Each structure stands twice: as C-alpha cells, then as structure tokens.
Amino acid sequence: MQDEQELPAAAGQVAKSYPELYRAYAALGAACAASGPVEGPALRLVKLALAIGAGSEGGVHSHARRGLEEGLSPEALKQVALLAVPTLGFPRAVAALTWIEDVTDPVAGRG
Numbered sequence: 001m002q003d004e005q006e007l008p009a010a011a012g013q014v015a016k017s018y019p020e021l022y023r024a025y026a027a028l029g030a031a032c033a034a035s036g037p038v039e040g041p042a043l044r045l046v047k048l049a050l051a052i053g054a055g056s057e058g059g060v061h062s063h064a065r066r067g068l069e070e071g072l073s074p075e076a077l078k079q080v081a082l083l084a085v086p087t088l089g090f091p092r093a094v095a096a097l098t099w100i101e102d103v104t105d106p107v108a109g110r111g
C-alpha cells in the first residue's frame with residue numbers, strides 16, 4: 001500500500017489525521033493482494049480494471065501511474081480501458097482512456 005506521502009492531498013490528509021484507520025486499510029489491501037496467485041503486472045491490471053469499473057478517476061490515475069512505475073507499457077494500460085467497452089459502455093471506456101492518458105501522455109495537454 002502507498003505511504004501517506006505518496007497519496008493524493010485529501011487521502012494523505014485522512015491518513016495523517018487517522019493513522020490507525022489508514023494502517024488497517026493498508027493492511028486489508030495487502031491481505032487482499034496476497035490472498036491468491038495473481039501478482040505483479042496482472043495484479044496491477046486487475047486493480048486498474050476495478051478502478052475503471054468503479055468510475056474512480058483517482059484510482060485509475062493511481063493504478064496507471066503505479067503500473068508505469070512497475071514496467072507496464074502505456075499500451076497495456078490503455079488496452080484495459082478499451083476492454084471496458086462491451087461491459088461498461090463506450091462513454092465509460094472513453095473516460096477511463098482519457099484518465100489513463102492523463103498519466104501516460106501528459107505532453108498532450110493532459111495531467
């Protein structure tokens with residue numbers, strides 16, 4: 001789980017104000033990640049897909065950024081958004097693609 005200094009401002013403030021709550025939340029996340037055989041790049045792509053499905057722009061930004069840091073290609077991240085088209089619909093997939101591009105293509109006027 002992310003260190004509180006790596007969190008977006010609002011989440012970082014909650015983590016700082018309620019450290020016991022954040023530690024419990026981080027421990028739950030770690031336990032969920034360790035609960036089965038999915039790991040590494042596949043785990044990050046699943047988390048990205050879940051953030052897309054939830055419509056969480058911040059979550060998509062976070063998982064896209066962390067995916068790049070972990071060696072995933074921008075194309076792999078974008079493919080997850082495109083895979084959302086038949087299940088979540090074109091508008092949700094396009095929104096997710098733009099959120100990913102905020103991270104992968106900041107020179108295009110994003111991020």
